[in-house]
Amino acid sequence: MSVVLNPYLSFRDNAREAMEFYQSVFGGDxxxxxxxxxQMEEDESELDKVMHSQLNAPGGIVLMGADTPNxxxxxxxxxxxxxxxxxxxAGLRGYWDGLSQGATIVEPLEKAPWGDWFGMLVDRFGVNWMVNISGQG
Structure with a gap:
């Protein structure tokens, strides 16, 4: 038996765009x-919104997401x-660079007091991200 914990992101009307963006950053399916x-929504205007999406990317990265009904x-x-x-x-810097497109940088990816490289941003979809690269003396 196993358990998997992964983020499930909520959006308002742009889940498909966001998840396609994350696929461009992380790769995968x-x-x-x-x-x-x-047939899960009675409001005709919301039928084409994303009810569920899942990105399975290399390295065990799994992101799920959906549009929040009005x-x-x-x-x-x-x-x-x-x-x-x-x-x-290289992989983590690549993710940082991809996520940074159109993002608000909260903390630049820099050498942190604890010895790692660390950065924080809010991507163009309003999702908060932290990147920590360990073991980089």
């Missing part, structure tokens, strides 16, 4: 299902930050 596909409250970014960390410097 993306599946997208709409409310129409599962009848539900939506707060961009909420109180969640997605953290990418490890010792694959």
């Amino acid at each position: 993306l599946t997208v299902s709409t409310f129409r596909d599962f 009848r539900m409250e939506y707060t961009p970014g909420g109180s969640i930050t997605v953290s990418l960390s490890g010792d694959d410097e």
